[in-house]
Amino acid sequence: MNIGGQHLDNELIAQLITDIRQKKELRSLSREFVQEQLLLFLEREPKMLHFLLQNPSSRAERYKQIVKELRKRLRRAYGLFRWDEELHKRQQLVEELVMKKPQNWKKLVGQVLATHASTQERLSFFEHLYRQIFAITGKPKRIIDLGCGLHPYAIPFMKLKTLEYFAYDLSEEELQTLEQFFAFLHTKNPQFQGHAAILDLFHWQKLKHLKNADVCFLFKMTDVLDRGKGHKVTEAVLREVSARFVVVSFPTKTMSGKRMNYPKRKWMELLCNRLGYPFTVLQFPDEVFYVIEKKMVS
Numbered sequence: 001m002n003i004g005g006q007h008l009d010n011e012l013i014a015q016l017i018t019d020i021r022q023k024k025e026l027r028s029l030s031r032e033f034v035q036e037q038l039l040l041f042l043e044r045e046p047k048m049l050h051f052l053l054q055n056p057s058s059r060a061e062r063y064k065q066i067v068k069e070l071r072k073r074l075r076r077a078y079g080l081f082r083w084d085e086e087l088h089k090r091q092q093l094v095e096e097l098v099m100k101k102p103q104n105w106k107k108l109v110g111q112v113l114a115t116h117a118s119t120q121e122r123l124s125f126f127e128h129l130y131r132q133i134f135a136i137t138g139k140p141k142r143i144i145d146l147g148c149g150l151h152p153y154a155i156p157f158m159k160l161k162t163l164e165y166f167a168y169d170l171s172e173e174e175l176q177t178l179e180q181f182f183a184f185l186h187t188k189n190p191q192f193q194g195h196a197a198i199l200d201l202f203h204w205q206k207l208k209h210l211k212n213a214d215v216c217f218l219f220k221m222t223d224v225l226d227r228g229k230g231h232k233v234t235e236a237v238l239r240e241v242s243a244r245f246v247v248v249s250f251p252t253k254t255m256s257g258k259r260m261n262y263p264k265r266k267w268m269e270l271l272c273n274r275l276g277y278p279f280t281v282l283q284f285p286d287e288v289f290y291v292i293e294k295k296m297v298s
């Protein structure tokens, strides 16, 4: 394979990918995705590439450094939702839903959402949030959820009768569990249809092939997409996705629980102004939501 004008042996790439994926929280990432991130990294870090080519041994200091750095980046961008224990718990809860169809099924859904801090936080305001969003957008009939994580488990809180929901993320296992949940929701309400599929948002060009939607959710994704390097990917996603409204959210607390100094994102507002998209800001305890109206791509 050629990177930055240098030849990199396929076996070496394969070995690096295997080593990076040794950590259990990174195991559900596809080799293809890890490879892409690895090549991107080596392209941007020619010195690292140079050292690697000089000494490709997995015992070499630089080799280990590359593995460590990639794991760090993947964890930061992706790993948060991928802890095996969490996933296992979700799988058990969804299985219980599907097999037993209990009377109090919404309680179980709450437990699924509580398996991760980010969705747990929203439990206290989900209904209020959707009421406010849909007061602006109207009741959507088709929703796209990009980098969905656990968010689709909150569908029952949306209180929408006729709904087609398209959820996209990266982990096959998570999406399989989600599909089971969607099938369960369909048994409860035949006017609900859910679809879960893999979509890597760094390939945002693919967004234009999706069906037109009324609303697209892009919750807590901009840091993941932009990775501290401007806001080009967020902008591309916002432009390309065929939805009348895009709802973008940001945490207003840091991961250690401190309140952020700038809970609103000025750049988001400047970007919307530049694109000519009007927006409304909705403030919730630990998260701020921008409901952005864009012109429908036909």
Ligand SMILES: C[S@@+](CC[C@H](N)C(=O)[O-])C[C@H]1O[C@@H](n2cnc3c(N)ncnc32)[C@H](O)[C@@H]1O
Residues within 6 Å of the ligand: 077, 078, 080, 081, 118, 119, 146, 147, 148, 149, 150, 151, 168, 169, 170, 171, 199, 200, 201, 202, 218, 219, 220, 221, 224
């Ligand atoms: C911070 S979480 C947000 C999850 C969800 N939107 C929410 O707010 O509840 C980030 C999500 O983005 C997904 N993700 C990371 N990189 C991605 C990419 N390149 N394409 C699509 N999804 C990605 C992760 O798997 C994870 O589920």
